[in-house]
Amino acid sequence: MSEHLSQTQLAGYSGRTLYPDELLVVDSHLASCDECHERLTRINPGTAIESGEERFHLDYDQHLVPYVEGTANEIDREIVDSHVAQCSKCADELSDLLAFKDQPVAALSGEVRKPSGRKQWLPQWRLLPSPVLAAAVVIAVFVLTLAVIWWTKYPTARPVEKVETKPSPAPTTETAPSTPELAKQPREEPLIVLNDAGRQVTVNQQGRLEGLDELSPDLRESVEKALATRQLRASPALTGWTTGAANLRSGLEQQSTFAPLNPTDVVVETDRPTFRWRPLEAVRDYVVTVYDDKLRQVATSGPVNGTEWTTPTALTRGVTYSWQISALKDGEKVISPKPPLPEARFRILDQSAVVELARLKKSAGSSHLVMGVFYWKHGLIEKSVREFRALARANPNSTAVKELLASIRRR
Numbered sequence: 001m002s003e004h005l006s007q008t009q010l011a012g013y014s015g016r017t018l019y020p021d022e023l024l025v026v027d028s029h030l031a032s033c034d035e036c037h038e039r040l041t042r043i044n045p046g047t048a049i050e051s052g053e054e055r056f057h058l059d060y061d062q063h064l065v066p067y068v069e070g071t072a073n074e075i076d077r078e079i080v081d082s083h084v085a086q087c088s089k090c091a092d093e094l095s096d097l098l099a100f101k102d103q104p105v106a107a108l109s110g111e112v113r114k115p116s117g118r119k120q121w122l123p124q125w126r127l128l129p130s131p132v133l134a135a136a137v138v139i140a141v142f143v144l145t146l147a148v149i150w151w152t153k154y155p156t157a158r159p160v161e162k163v164e165t166k167p168s169p170a171p172t173t174e175t176a177p178s179t180p181e182l183a184k185q186p187r188e189e190p191l192i193v194l195n196d197a198g199r200q201v202t203v204n205q206q207g208r209l210e211g212l213d214e215l216s217p218d219l220r221e222s223v224e225k226a227l228a229t230r231q232l233r234a235s236p237a238l239t240g241w242t243t244g245a246a247n248l249r250s251g252l253e254q255q256s257t258f259a260p261l262n263p264t265d266v267v268v269e270t271d272r273p274t275f276r277w278r279p280l281e282a283v284r285d286y287v288v289t290v291y292d293d294k295l296r297q298v299a300t301s302g303p304v305n306g307t308e309w310t311t312p313t314a315l316t317r318g319v320t321y322s323w324q325i326s327a328l329k330d331g332e333k334v335i336s337p338k339p340p341l342p343e344a345r346f347r348i349l350d351q352s353a354v355v356e357l358a359r360l361k362k363s364a365g366s367s368h369l370v371m372g373v374f375y376w377k378h379g380l381i382e383k384s385v386r387e388f389r390a391l392a393r394a395n396p397n398s399t400a401v402k403e404l405l406a407s408i409r410r411r
Contacts (some may be wrong), residue, residue: 005029005036008308014043031085058083058090062397068097075402079392192227194401195394197366203227212370214363216356223373230403237267237379257281258336260325263346267379269357271314271348275323279307280334283327290315290323291343318350353378368394376408384408 005013005026012018013026030037058064058080066072067080084091190202190210201211209215209224226232258280263273275288288301288309298321301309315321322343326335337344349357357374364370372387388405395401 004033005039010036010040010043014040027085057087058093058396060093064090064094064097067094068101073402073406075392075405078389079396082393083396192398192400194369194391194398196369196391197394199367201367201369212364212367215370219360219370219374219377222377223370226373226404227400230400230407232373232376232384232404232408235376235379235381237377238381258325258327258334260323260336260344264344265346266382267347267349269349269354269380269383271317272311273315273346273348274308274310275301275325276308277325277336280327280329283329283334286325286327288323288325290321292316293320295322315348317348317354320345320347322346347379349378349380372404372408381408 009018009022009026013023013030018026030040063072063076063080063083067077072080080094084094190204191207192203194201196211199211201209203209203224207224207228209220209227212220212223215223257278259278261276261278263275275290277286277288280286284305285303286301286307286309287303288299289297290299290311292298298315299311299313301311322345324335324337324344326333328334357378360370360374368387368391372384372391375381375384375387385405385408388401388408392398392401392405
């Protein structure tokens with residue numbers, strides 16, 4: 001982004017109303033442009049990029065080494081990129097690692113030193129003679145066989161995801177077990193432990209969610225199922241709703257840069273949505289037209305000088321709409337999208353979901369896990385992705401959160 005950010009982009013970044021791709025572009029620009037960062041601080045000082053240390057640093061073996069060697073998956077790379085953008089300590093260590101990457105290996109043992117001075121033993125397989133490599137393979141197969149036998153013999157033993165917590169105080173005489181039998185009872189370890197916006201959320205051995213008592217039975221079941229399967233499949237709110245958005249996007253790329261941006265192929269929470277589009281070269285005035293599900297015109301903007309417009313009147317909730325953007329160029333009317341491309345469609349969140357959302361924000365609105373599952377159930381996919389990204393940043397070692405985020409991003 002060579003130009004400075006617009007006031008609309010700064011306001012959207014401050015209020016976190018931008019779409020994920022646009023949010024990343026604006027965030028990258030702010031990191032390198034002092035003038036735009038100063039303007040953002042004047043709009044909302046609370047959104048200024050902080051220079052202090054974060055609550056955690058990236059793990060060398062789990063995050064930095066896979067990132068440098070190119071073996072990290074998309075989510076781990078996104079966590080590293082997001083973290084080093086705000087943490088100078090981890091950014092320096094990553095930079096040093098990248099500089100050390102191409103240095104020749106000093107000895108056959110594979111002993112190298114990390115930038116921090118700590119020793120790191122990395123296997124240099126390409127330097128090992130063939131007999132040694134063959135022996136290593138045999139040992140690895142033997143260990144793997146033992147692991148399979150152990151897993152089969154003890155099926156109830158499962159890996160437990162934990163986070164660091166402060167040790168609990170010793171029991172007092174009032175809370176201590178009254179009998180030796182109670183004192184000897186083993187403590188049941190949870191399957192999953194998550195940090196969720198300042199609270200600890202766990203899933204016990206029976207798959208029950210603990211730490212979130214204020215949920216409705218339906219939402220609780222959805223959260224438990226998501227953590228058990230580590231998958232968020234197609235949203236129930238979008239089932240059977242064929243929009244043809246993929247054909248629309250590919251067709252617009254072939255047609256021209258003049259095209260609607262959003263809302264397209266989404267459910268939106270507000271009943272007064274803001275429409276945004278790519279400009280047409282040498283054109284300043286545009287007209288937005290909105291149609292209902294029976295292709296009847298329900299709103300029009302009139303001439304708009306710019307590339308966004310918010311409808312002044314509320315649209316009906318629960319209804320699917322489509323919209324077009326038109327402009328005059330060289331005396332001819334240009335429309336996008338135009339047939340044979342499918343319409344740019346969106347749906348307004350229905351009233352019952354709005355009421356449920358308001359109630360949920362009061363009782364569990366700080367929970368990224370709960371809000372992420374709720375938004376997914378009701379088709380607000382981009383908001384769901386935003387919540388699970390926040391949950392992943394708070395739990396960088398949780399494979400359950402990583403798999404949930406990956407599954408919903410594939411949708």
